[in-house]
Amino acid sequence: xxxxxxxxxxxxxxxxxxxxxxxxxxxxxxxxxxxxxxxxxxxxxxxxxxxxxxxxxxxxxxxxxxxxxxxxxxxxxxxxxxxxxxxxxxxxxxxxxxxxxxxxxxxxxxxxxxxxxxxxxxxxxxxxxxxxxxxxxxxxxxxxxxxxxxxxxxxxxxxxxxxxxxxxxxxxxxxxxxxxxxxxxxxxxxxxxxxxxxxxxxxxxxxxxxxxxxxxxxxxxxxxxxxxxxxxxxxxxxxxxxxxxxxxxxxxxx
Numbered sequence: 001x002x003x004x005x006x007x008x009x010x011x012x013x014x015x016x017x018x019x020x021x022x023x024x025x026x027x028x029x030x031x032x033x034x035x036x037x038x039x040x041x042x043x044x045x046x047x048x049x050x051x052x053x054x055x056x057x058x059x060x061x062x063x064x065x066x067x068x069x070x071x072x073x074x075x076x077x078x079x080x081x082x083x084x085x086x087x088x089x090x091x092x093x094x095x096x097x098x099x100x101x102x103x104x105x106x107x108x109x110x111x112x113x114x115x116x117x118x119x120x121x122x123x124x125x126x127x128x129x130x131x132x133x134x135x136x137x138x139x140x141x142x143x144x145x146x147x148x149x150x151x152x153x154x155x156x157x158x159x160x161x162x163x164x165x166x167x168x169x170x171x172x173x174x175x176x177x178x179x180x181x182x183x184x185x186x187x188x189x190x191x192x193x194x195x196x197x198x199x200x201x202x203x204x205x206x207x208x209x210x211x212x213x214x215x216x217x218x219x220x221x222x223x224x225x226x227x228x229x230x231x232x233x234x235x236x237x238x239x240x241x242x243x244x245x246x247x248x249x250x251x252x253x254x
């Protein structure tokens with residue numbers, strides 16, 4: 001049966017509790033490159049930047065075929081980490097003078113910006129959705145469904161990748177302009193960060209909206225309003241996020 005777009009709760013025959021892979025099993029698959037679907041991962045990355053709803057339509061199909069929402073293939077996490085490391089190395093080559101410090105920056109960015117922060121955000125969303133956003137069961141014959149933690153982490157990874165493209169790749173090529181002094185660099189830097197943060201939260205919303213047993217998922221769009229309100233304040237105050245983060249991470253002051 002093809003996946004549907006219904007937001008209603010499905011019947012008990014198709015809503016058995018998901019047997020998602022355990023975290024140790026997921027980690028063990030990281031070293032099995034031959035079993036990773038690299039081509040499909042790059043396809044997902046492309047469409048997350050251009051047409052993210054298509055990716056989540058495939059997530060529904062994945063649920064129908066494997067009876068779990070979360071990916072069982074860690075290729076997306078592995079490739080995202082490698083791309084992030086390469087991008088950070090490019091920044092280090094341009095703005096750092098110490099090889100030891102460059103290694104520290106690469107490790108800290110991959111671990112903190114992507115993995116640790118992502119695990120923390122995924123845990124918060126996992127707890128929030130299961131505690132407050134699940135629909136009430138209409139009758140006792142319907143088996144409750146819950147958001148898988150690995151799916152919450154998948155949503156973060158999906159949301160992070162377009163932000164990575166904007167704030168690490170595009171930002172790298174624009175950095176000579178963005179870190180300059182003056183109003184125009186402040187304006188452009190804040191606009192870039194605003195678009196990246198807003199798109200992150202929009203994809204976060206799509207990730208939970210696709211789950212038919214959740215309601216009030218528009219909650220995940222609220223941070224976009226905060227970002228839109230905060231950005232003009234930062235612009236008028238003269239705060240340049242590009243200069244700030246470059247000065248935090250690199251020994252060469254910009």
